[in-house]
Amino acid sequence: MADILVVLEQRDGMLKRVAHEALAAARSLVDAQGGEVHGLVVGPPGVATDGLGDAGADKVFVVAADDLQLYQADPYARIVAERAATGAYDTVLLSATAMGKDLGPRLAARLRCPLATDVTAVAVDGDLVVTRPVYAGKAVCQVKITQRPCVISVRPNVFAPVQSGRAATLETVDVESGEVRAKTVRVKEPEKATLDVAEASIVVSGGRGLKGPENFHLIEELAEMLGGAPGASRAVVDAGWRPHAEQVGQTGKTVSPTLYVAVGISGAIQHLAGMRTSKVIVAINRDKDAPIFKVADYGVVGDLFEVVPRLIDELKKLRGN
Amino acid sequence: MKIAVCVKRVPDSETRIRVAADGRSMEPSGVKFVLNPYDEFAVEEALQRKGDEGEVVVVSLGDDAVQETIRTALAMGADRGVLLKTDGVPPDPLVTARLLAAELEGGDYDLILFGKLAIDDYHHGVGLMVAELLGLPCVSSIVHLDLSNGKGVAEREIEGGVEVVEFSLPAVLTADKGLNEPRYPALRGIMMAKKKPLEVKAANAESGGMEIVEMTLPPERQGGRIVGEGPDAVPSLIDALRNEAKVL
Ligand SMILES: Cc1cc2nc3c(=O)[nH]c(=O)nc-3n(C[C@H](O)[C@H](O)[C@H](O)COP(=O)(O)OP(=O)(O)OC[C@H]3O[C@@H](n4cnc5c(N)ncnc54)[C@H](O)[C@@H]3O)c2cc1C
Ligand SMILES: Nc1ncnc2c1ncn2[C@@H]1O[C@H](COP(=O)(O)O)[C@@H](O)[C@H]1O
Secondary structure, eight states: OOEEEEEEOEETTEEOHHHHHHHHHHHHHHHHHOOOEEEEEEESTTOOOTTTTTTTOSEEEEEEOGGGSSOOHHHHHHHHHHHHHHTTEEEEEEEOSHHHHHHHHHHHHHHTOOEEEEEOEEEEESEEEEEEEEGGGTEEEEEEEOSSSEEEEEOTTTSOOOOOOOOOEEEEOOOOOOOOSEEEEEEEOOSSOOOOTTTOSEEEEEOGGGOSGGGTHHHHHHHHHHTOEEEEOHHHHHTTSSOGGGBBSTTSBOOOOSEEEEESOOOOHHHHHHHTTOSEEEEEESOTTOTHHHHOSEEEESOHHHHHHHHHHHHHHHHHO | OEEEEEOOEEEOTTOOOOBOTTSSSBOOTTOOEEEOHHHHHHHHHHHHHSOTTOEEEEEEEESTTHHHHHHHHHHHTOOEEEEEEOSSOOSSHHHHHHHHHHHHTTSOOSEEEEESOOTTTOOOOHHHHHHHHHTOOEEEEEEEEEEETTEEEEEEEETTEEEEEEEESSEEEEEOTTSOOOOOOOHHHHHHHTTSOEEEEEOOOOOTTEEEEEEEOOOOOOOOEEEEESGGGHHHHHHIIIIISOOO
C-alpha cells in the first residue's frame, strides 16, 4: 500500500500546530487505505520531533542545515520532491499556510502531478476524493484525484490533531545544497508579535463601524482578552487603518476559527466569504438589519463603543475568578 | 523590459453562485465576468515597469469569451494579447500551467507576472507551477517589489511577518493585494484596445488528473439569535458562549 509524505512545518526551529493537523489528515487517509504516514521536517538543526508518533507519524525524516532555518523555496522544493520520489508515496500532504501555498504548486510541477489546495476534508472512495472550497467558499467541490502521486494542502484549523499512541522512528537525511534561484534573506517581524488571523482559533475583527484607527485598541484588547488575533474588513484596510495582513475575506484571508467576533462590520458578501466557515460567529452591530446577523450565531444589536468595553470588563472579571 | 502577464476571466466577486444542472459546475447564466482582481495588480505592475522600449503581453487560456477579458487588460495599457483557446479551463492547474509555460517559453520575457490566485478555482498554483516548469526564480504573493539592474527584491506576507526575497531576472512573480493601485481603463484606452493585436491560438487541454464530481453550496448557517440590545446583553452573550457554544 502506498504511503503518505507529510511536510511538517517549522518556524524558528519549532514545529507548528498545523504540522499535527496535517499528520491527523494523513492518518485518517492511511486508516482508510492502508500504508504509512511519513513526516518530513526541513529546517535548522535541533527541531524537537518528540510526540510526532503520537500525532500520527510512523516514521519521521529530518533534513537539517543552518541555511534551512528560513523557508527557502528552491531547496525546500528540491528536498521534498526528492524524498517524494524516493519512497512509495501516492500523496504529498502539506498545510495551506503561506509556506505550504508556495511549496505545494512547486512540488506538483516537479512531480508533474495534480494539486488540490486548501482542502477541508479527505476521503477514499476507490480514488482519493478531496473537498475544497471554491469561489471564496461560496461553493464547495468534491474533487476526485485520478492520477497519482498528488499534492494536497489542508486548510489550518480544520483537521483536529490526534493522539494515536504510536512511536515514530526517526531518520536523519543528508542532502547536498543545490541551486538557490530566489533567496529569502530575512523575515521582518512586527515589533509586537501578534497571532495571525489565518491560524488563530479566535479572531476579533473590526470594520468601518470603529470610526477610525485610534479606536482599534478596542479590537486589540478584546482579541487579547480572548487569546485571539485581531482581524479587519477590507474597508478599514483600504482606508489604511489596519495592515493588509489582517484583512479577512475574498481578497484577504480565509479563516475558520472556533470563534469569530465581527465588530462594526456590515457583512458584505466578500467579507462573509472569508469567515463563514467559522464554528461560532458573534456579531456586534448597531443596525439590526445588517447582513452579518444572517450568519451570526449570536448577535448583539448596539453601539460597539458601549458593548465592547463592557465585554472586555466582563471577561476581565471572569479571568479574575 | 518585455513582460508577460497571465490573466484569467472569473465571475465578479459580487456573484451569488448557483450550481448548474450538471451538479458539478457554476451556472454561468446571468453572471458578470471580470478580469481576476489579483491579475489587475499584475497588469498594473507590468505597466509601471515596462519602460519606454518595453512591451506588455497579456496571455490567457480559455474559451472565446476570454477575448473580452484580454481587451480589458489592453484597455489598461497592455500592448498585445494572446488567447490560448480551449473549451474551458481544466480543473487540474498543472494542465493550465503546462499550456501557459509552452506559450511563454522562448518568449524572451524579463518578467512573467501572475495574480496570486484566481478567485474562482482558488488554486493559488498556476504561477508557481509555470515558474517551476520554466526553471525560473519565483516569488509568490508579493506586496512589494524593488527592481534594479536585473536584480529584484520582493516582499511577501507570511503568518506574523514579511519575507524578504532576492532574485535575479528573468523571474516569475505573483501579485497580492497591496502591490499597487490598479488603474481603471480610461475611455481612450478602451477605444485604443479595440485596435491592439490579439492573437488566437488553438490549444489542446488534456484531461489532467482531477475531476470535479460534485459542486454544492455550503450549508446555510443555522439561523442564530439576537441575544439582546446594548451593553446589557453582554452577560447573556458570555453565558451563551461559555455554556451553549462552549467556546470560552
Ligand atoms: C473585488 C472585491 C473584493 C473584496 N474583498 C473584500 C475582503 O476580502 N474583505 C472585506 O471585508 N471586504 C471586501 N470587499 C469589500 C466589501 O464589499 C465591503 O465594502 C466591506 O467588507 C465593508 O466593510 P465594513 O463592513 O467594515 O464597512 P461597512 O459596510 O461600512 O459597515 C460598517 C458597519 O458598522 C456598523 N456600525 C457603524 N457604527 C457602529 C457603532 N457605533 N456600533 C456598532 N456598529 C456600528 C454599521 O451598521 C455597518 O453595518 C471586496 C469588494 C470587492 C469589490
Ligand atoms: N486560464 C488561465 N489563463 C491565464 N492565466 C491563468 C489562468 N488560470 C490561472 N491563471 C493565472 O494564474 C494565477 C493563479 O491562478 P490559480 O492558480 O488558478 O489560482 C491567476 O491569477 C492568473 O494570473
